Amino acid sequence: MRYPAAETAEKHQRILQEAARLFREQGFDGVSVGQIMKATGLTHGPFYNHFASKEALMAESTLHGSEHSRAALDAATISPEAMRQYVRDYVSAAHRDAPGNGCLLAALAGDARKQPAVLPAFTFHLKSIIGKLATHFPWQKKRNPRREAIVMLSAMVGAVALARTVDDAAFSDEILAAVSTAFTE
Secondary structure, eight states: OOOOHHHHHHHHHHHHHHHHHHHHHHOSTTSOHHHHHHHHTOOSTTHHHHOSSHHHHHHHHHHHHHHHHHHHHHHHTTOHHHHHHHHHHHTSHHHHHOGGGSOHHHHHHHHHTTOGGGHHHHHHHHHHHHHHHHHHSOOSSOSOHHHHHHHHHHHHHHHHHHHTSOSOHHHHHHHHHHHHHHHHO
16 A cells, blocks of 8 residues: 655654654664654554665664754854853753753764764764854854864763763763853853
8 A cells, every 4th residue: 555655754754753762862772673663653564665774764863863953053043142052951951861852962972883874974963063063153262163163062962971871960960060151151
């Protein structure tokens, strides 16, 4: 039975959205194709009508997640204060506590290095975010905005990743606050 193109496209987007969320929550190896399809409300069978393999889904869902992250950063480029707020929101308890809805870098950087299929998407995302930060963040001294953007993004991603790994809530909050303050005050 053939489905209308619009319905097929909607299912494809639903698979990408759920896969991106589940991968950010559980890692690439921590979730199966069956779990992803169940989360979409679809059976396992139609998966291969949409993707050649789990690796193909991983790569495409990484680009999908990147698109949403870049849109959020694009919205913040309207003003210097919006850019500072973007950093505060990124390095926050809300972001720390919701990896499935957060940045793919903070959630999957450790996993990505083991998944060659996603490296091109990660590279594209990272270069894009660094470029936007270098161009739009209100740097106090514009000596080398690209280098400063690399340092800032590394600190932001690292802060969220580290804050997720400790069993001391106050220490976790301290990590986030230190990085937030370093770039927004």
